[in-house]
Amino acid sequence: MSEQGSPRNRRERDTGASTSAGPVRGTAADTGTAGGGLHSRVLAELGPAIASGEHPPGTVLRIDALETRYGVSRTVIREAVRVLEAMHLVESRRRVGVTVRRTEEWNVFDPALIRWRLAGADRPRQLRSLTTLRAAVEPVAAGLAAAAADPGQCRELTLLAAEMAAAGRAADLAAYLVHDVAFHRVILEASGNEMFARLGDVVAEVLTGRTEHHVMFAAPDPAAVTLHVRVADAVRARDARAAEELMREICVGALRELDILAP
Known part of the structure; x- marks a missing residue:
């Protein structure tokens, strides 16, 4: 296996650093929040404010008001708005301003x-929606x-299943998060x-958010770890039915965990 495709380097790409278990970064729309800079700071405040409903759909945000609120230049605000536009959270119109779009239009x-x-x-509902998506996709992907x-x-x-177990x-x-x-x-x-491959970042954010916001047990469930080991064994044995059924058990278990920790 080449160095680029090695487990270590894959895990570094997945987490952003070899020793960090922080959120996965790297999409085009994520560029503004991954690095430093003034527009990153604006995004880190304005993005969550829109996502949380502080600025509900239909709200018109004036560029000059945003400049004043965040203490940055018009250029910085426009850079941040471009990122939000790419995510379909807002739309800009001359002589109108920046309008928050309907949630149905967001790039969820x-x-x-x-x-x-x-x-x-909105965390409990978001986690359930995303975990239900996982339950629909990942068993088929495993098969x-x-x-x-x-x-x-x-x-x-x-190797990853063994590292999860350790x-x-x-x-x-x-x-555990890094390997998971x-x-x-x-x-x-x-x-x-x-x-399916393009959903890797989505699944990564679900797993990361679940850990960061303590929507999982204090220690990984040994039964869930064993299921990951068995999925790896089934894939290696070319047993599609077993791989699919075992991955479904993992996803159903994650939904049950949400019932307890984020009802």
Whole structure:
């Protein structure tokens, strides 16, 4: 396996740093929140304010008012607005201002928007919606991966499952998150379906948000860890039915956990 495709480097890409279990970054719409700079600061405040409903749909935000509120130049505000426009959160019209769009128009799959919504009062509903999406997609992806995964991906799944087990025994949630995110990303990529693969960032944000906002138990569930090991075994054995059923158990377990921790 090349260095670029090694488990270590994949995990570094998944988390943004080799030692960090922070949120996954990297999409075009996420550019403004991933780095430093004034427009990043504006986005970090204005984005969540829109996502939380502080600025409800139909609200008109004046550029000059935003300049005053955030103490930045018009250029900085326009940079931030361009990112929000790419996410379909707002639209700009000359002589009108920046209007917050209807929630039905938002790009709900954008990782930054997912992160903002998970940080707000809508967290339980958002987690349930996203976990239900996972339950619809990931079992099918696991079944496809059993047929399509290459030997390197099979080895990586086995290694990641083992590392999840080790982190679980140590009750190391940060390390567990790193390996869990990487495991599910490999499953989606190994499915051979490019649409499923593009959901890797979405799943990563769900897993990250669940950990960051303490919507999971203090230590990983040993039964869930065992299921990940068994999924890896089923993919390696080319047992599509078992891989699909086991991944479904993982997703159903995540939904049950939400019933307890985020009713």
